[in-house]
Amino acid sequence: MNQLADFRHTMQSCNHCGQCKWVLGPKTRGYDFAEICPIHMQFHFDAYSGQGLLHIAQELLDGELQYDPGLRDLVYSCTACGACDTNCKSIRDMEVLDTILALRAKLVEDGQGPMPQYARMAEAMARTHNIYGRPHAERAAWAGEPAGLSATTSQPAPVAYFAGCATSYQRPDIARNTVRILEAAGIAHTVLGADEHCCGGPLWRTGQIDAAARQVQENLDALQRRGVQTIVTSCAECFGTLRGFYPRVADFPFEVKHISEIVQEALDAGRLRFSKPLQTTLTWHDPCLLGRLSEPYVPWQGEIKAFGRHVPAKAWRRGQQGVYDAPRRVLGAIAGIEVVEMVRNEENALCCGGGGGVREAFPEQAQVTAAERIREATATGADTLVSSCPFCQDTFEDGLARQPGAMRYRDFTQLVVDAL
Numbered sequence: 001m002n003q004l005a006d007f008r009h010t011m012q013s014c015n016h017c018g019q020c021k022w023v024l025g026p027k028t029r030g031y032d033f034a035e036i037c038p039i040h041m042q043f044h045f046d047a048y049s050g051q052g053l054l055h056i057a058q059e060l061l062d063g064e065l066q067y068d069p070g071l072r073d074l075v076y077s078c079t080a081c082g083a084c085d086t087n088c089k090s091i092r093d094m095e096v097l098d099t100i101l102a103l104r105a106k107l108v109e110d111g112q113g114p115m116p117q118y119a120r121m122a123e124a125m126a127r128t129h130n131i132y133g134r135p136h137a138e139r140a141a142w143a144g145e146p147a148g149l150s151a152t153t154s155q156p157a158p159v160a161y162f163a164g165c166a167t168s169y170q171r172p173d174i175a176r177n178t179v180r181i182l183e184a185a186g187i188a189h190t191v192l193g194a195d196e197h198c199c200g201g202p203l204w205r206t207g208q209i210d211a212a213a214r215q216v217q218e219n220l221d222a223l224q225r226r227g228v229q230t231i232v233t234s235c236a237e238c239f240g241t242l243r244g245f246y247p248r249v250a251d252f253p254f255e256v257k258h259i260s261e262i263v264q265e266a267l268d269a270g271r272l273r274f275s276k277p278l279q280t281t282l283t284w285h286d287p288c289l290l291g292r293l294s295e296p297y298v299p300w301q302g303e304i305k306a307f308g309r310h311v312p313a314k315a316w317r318r319g320q321q322g323v324y325d326a327p328r329r330v331l332g333a334i335a336g337i338e339v340v341e342m343v344r345n346e347e348n349a350l351c352c353g354g355g356g357g358v359r360e361a362f363p364e365q366a367q368v369t370a371a372e373r374i375r376e377a378t379a380t381g382a383d384t385l386v387s388s389c390p391f392c393q394d395t396f397e398d399g400l401a402r403q404p405g406a407m408r409y410r411d412f413t414q415l416v417v418d419a420l
């Protein structure tokens with residue numbers, strides 16, 4: 001893993017242009033819905049932005065800034081959504097988000113972080129392997145009910161469904177839907193059952209790297225024992241963590257696919273077809289970790305030469321290769337469904353507001369961003385907001401409860417199962 005000092009080039013290259021707070025000009029459709037950084041949008045100080053966090057990081061490294069609780073709260077108010085990173089990289093090669101994550105790791109290393117909520121989560125995870133501290137024995141309870149989920153035994157198979165904590169404990173319907181889809185598409189698969197532990201994403205994104213790496217190793221051992229080659233997820237957090245974090249701390253010879261990609265391939269191959277129409281107008285929310293932050297991480301070591309030239313060439317993650325087409329094409333293939341787009345979409349999607357642990361530590365802040373995203377979603381005329389992240393779902397359902405009648409939220413897998 002890189003240390004904060006490894007990102008000096010990024011800190012020193014920031015020229016205060018402010019692009020990290022806005023969608024790139026040619027991609028905007030006016031002032032409304034052009035802001036992209038949830039914390040800058042809310043607090044209106046540069047300290048609350050990618051640019052500001054880079055300068056804080058540099059001053060901490062240089063000993064020009066001292067820790068205090070206000071500084072800790074500021075660093076953890078960021079949702080780690082990566083919108084600053086994508087927009088900065090639209091004009092130059094820097095690693096804004098990786099610097100922010102390394103800053104969090106430094107706070108933890110120096111005994112100044114994380115927020116107490118995340119420290120408690122790490123303690124719970126060490127005991128129970130899930131973020132909620134619920135009994136580990138209940139993790140795969142979703143697979144035992146109702147009858148008909150025949151393929152969910154922990155047998156060796158080339159494909160494994162990785163459900164994740166939030167789905168296993170809070171949203172078992174998503175796990176059951178995913179298995180039904182895999183069965184309908186004729187894909188033999190396994191689940192890890194009691195061998196599945198948290199993907200580690202919530203620890204990684206709150207700077208608790210060593211604890212996150214332990215989850216990685218435990219999951220890799222279970223996958224390798226079953227001869228797995230392809231990991232399927234229905235959770236954006238798991239998807240982005242498997243692709244973006246695991247290769248940083250371990251050999252990772254697995255292919256990772258989102259369930260929307262599996263459905264798209266099965267539709268194209270004629271192994272799956274929709275038979276029921278669903279009358280709805282929906283808009284798709286691109287979760288950060290399924291969209292701009294889902295590109296595979298390729299380790300890089302080398303030298304940064306004059307004008308930022310990286311030798312050897314570096315595989316930059318610019319956010320344009322996220323999972324954008326598959327969910328839209330699948331949902332658009334269901335008779336009766338019309339898919340309409342929000343202004344900020346794909347790599348420029350606005351975060352739900354709850355990412356990076358913000359929903360747990362700063363719930364009211366998360367709701368300000370969620371309300372803005374719901375405002376954008378309702379402006380499309382859609383009656384349904386659809387996505388594929390149980391964490392986004394929690395944040396949006398909190399927000400929609402404050403706006404009765406605005407629209408409803410549905411998970412991607414629910415619509416697919418309803419249309420089969």
Ligand code: SF4
Pocket residue numbers: 013014015016017018019020021050051054087088094096
């Ligand atoms: S877009 Fe990049 S260079 Fe410009 S202010 Fe933001 S972090 Fe600095």
Ligand code: SF4
Pocket residue numbers: 020036037038039040048049050051053077078079080081082083084085097100
């Ligand atoms: S990661 Fe998201 S919330 Fe954090 S500074 Fe960047 S754009 Fe703002």
